[in-house]
Amino acid sequence: MRYRCYLPFLTLLAGTLMLATTGGPPTQRTGVPGEAGGATCAACHTNGPAVNSDTRGRLTIEARDYKPGVKQLIKVILEHPEATKWGFQLTVRSAADMLQQAGDFTVTPTIRVRCAASGANAPCNPGETQFASHVLASTYIGQRNRAEWEVEWTPPANASGSLIIYAAGNAANNSSTNQGDIIYNANRTIGAENCNLAKPAISAVANAATAPAGPLSANTLVAIYGGGFQPAGSRRTVSAADITNNRFPLELSCVAVEIAGRRVPLTYLQDNQINAQVPTVSDRGTVPVVVVANPGTPNERKSDATNITLQATSPAFFRFGGNAIAATSTTREYIANPSTLAGARGARPGETIALYATGLGLLEPVYQAGEIMDSAIRVREAAQIEWAGTVLSAADVSYAGAVPGAISGLQQINVRVPMTATPNAGNIVRVRAGGVLSPEGTMIFVQ
Numbered sequence: 138m139r140y141r142c143y144l145p146f147l148t149l150l151a152g153t154l155m156l157a158t159t160g161g162p163p164t165q166r167t168g169v170p171g172e173a174g175g176a177t178c179a180a181c182h183t184n185g186p187a188v189n190s191d192t193r194g195r196l197t198i199e200a201r202d203y204k205p206g207v208k209q210l211i212k213v214i215l216e217h218p219e220a221t222k223w224g225f226q227l228t229v230r231s232a233a234d235m236l237q238q239a240g241d242f243t244v245t246p247t248i249r250v251r252c253a254a255s256g257a258n259a260p261c262n263p264g265e266t267q268f269a270s271h272v273l274a275s276t277y278i279g280q281r282n283r284a285e286w287e288v289e290w291t292p293p294a295n296a297s298g299s300l301i302i303y304a305a306g307n308a309a310n311n312s313s314t315n316q317g318d319i320i321y322n323a324n325r326t327i328g329a330e331n332c333n334l335a336k337p338a339i340s341a342v343a344n345a346a347t348a349p350a351g352p353l354s355a356n357t358l359v360a361i362y363g364g365g366f367q368p369a370g371s372r373r374t375v376s377a378a379d380i381t382n383n384r385f386p387l388e389l390s391c392v393a394v395e396i397a398g399r400r401v402p403l404t405y406l407q408d409n410q411i412n413a414q415v416p417t418v419s420d421r422g423t424v425p426v427v428v429v430a431n432p433g434t435p436n437e438r439k440s441d442a443t444n445i446t447l448q449a450t451s452p453a454f455f456r457f458g459g460n461a462i463a464a465t466s467t468t469r470e471y472i473a474n475p476s477t478l479a480g481a482r483g484a485r486p487g488e489t490i491a492l493y494a495t496g497l498g499l500l501e502p503v504y505q506a507g508e509i510m511d512s513a514i515r516v517r518e519a520a521q522i523e524w525a526g527t528v529l530s531a532a533d534v535s536y537a538g539a540v541p542g543a544i545s546g547l548q549q550i551n552v553r554v555p556m557t558a559t560p561n562a563g564n565i566v567r568v569r570a571g572g573v574l575s576p577e578g579t580m581i582f583v584q
């Protein structure tokens with residue numbers, strides 16, 4: 138027997154073998170405990186490796202905490218080096234009662250939604266369980282290594298405690314049979330984000346690399362100081378679930394920020410500080426900064442605006458602490474005085490080290506604020522390094538630009554340490570970009 142599936146499937150066999158592509162897999166195959174015996178796609182895709190046992194691949198669910206009633210994306214990522222056709226099924230349940238559906242899925246050109254055990258197409262009746270899955274076009278036939286689906290999901294209108302997302306995925310071999318496919322199963326718990334922040338207040342906006350407030354520039358990483366940005370004592374970093382289309386989120390944990398009238402990417406939040414990035418704008422001069430609490434909810438509250446000044450560049454070095462420039466060797470050792478930073482070492486005259494900065498101006502080509510860099514793109518304006526007051530030759534500054542894998546506002550400058558650098562001492566190092574010199578006093582310790 139080639140197909141060892143349960144009975145309803147046998148009746149389908151008589152008419153067509155195209156179940157998974159035309160009809161799609163039956164519902165209730167996401168591995169929800171207590172539902173159809175916790176079955177996954179492996180109920181029929183039987184002769185591949187046991188579920189999740191092929192560690193060359195994986196199934197990942199990405200989702201952030203939900204805001205009651207506010208639609209969000211759930212991402213399903215299925216990876217395997219050999220698969221050439223892909224499928225999935227996903228459902229969201231109450232953690233308190235796994236058989237209770239939570240929220241609604243939206244039908245889109247790439248996502249099919251079916252209801253309950255019957256598998257009837259959406260719209261589903263209230264209270265029925267819902268299952269989002271691929272359609273033929275989103276089995277991505279011939280695609281290698283990974284497939285990704287974005288499911289639009291509207292959470293319940295009222296906070297419903299923790300919810301669990303269940304998904305099963307089929308990394309298939311495009312045989313048009315249920316043979317030799319590789320099945321994965323995963324779940325992810327998310328919580329309710331109760332947006333009930335009070336009106337926030339801004340006290341200062343500064344280059345994230347250097348505390349004193351001063352002019353800023355497009356794409357510079359900034360810190361916004363003030364209060365009411367999160368409940369006291371809580372902090373929020375960005376995780377993979379917050380990243381969509383390779384970009385940092387414009388909203389994080391009930392907070393958004395507008396600079397020059399645009400929502401900007403956020404990288405970190407705590408009650409009295411927000412880390413963000415100036416948008417990719419050509420504005421010069423005075424522009425407003427506003428923090429928006431509970432954005433998009435009836436509870437939305439905006440801070441009073443604070444003005445900042447934008448110019449073409451606003452360079453500053455990140456620091457390890459004190460005046461020590463954040464720097465690494467080519468093998469990623471920290472470069473600093475080892476007596477102030479454990480494990481670090483001083484720079485060696487003649488070696489090339491990387492210094493980390495922000496505010497060197499736009500990249501060429503321009504990357505937008507919030508984008509995660511896929512390659513080493515140089516800054517538009519030449520960056521000059523002043524080492525102990527002397528401008529280094531262009532040949533000594535081999536690169537100034539983005540850091541692959543990091544947000545577009547973080548910059549790296551590769552500098553050859555002069556043979557004349559003063560040993561066993563901090564050497565004053567500054568960067569000039571677009572005619573603007575970074576704040577004074579920053580140092581590289583030379584051994």
Ligand code: HEC
Pocket residue numbers: 140142143146154155156157158159162163166167177178179180181182222223224225226276305306307309310311312313314315318
């Ligand atoms: C009731 C049995 C049954 C279940 C359960 C089932 N499938 Fe299938 N599936 C089949 C059959 C039969 C085929 C081959 C015929 C076809 O392609 O329609 C197939 C084929 C597929 C294919 C194409 C495979 C290839 O190599 O061409 C994909 C993708 C797929 N299924 C996805 C899934 C997913 C995802 C699940 C779990 C959510 C699932 N199936 C659960 C019966 C099942």
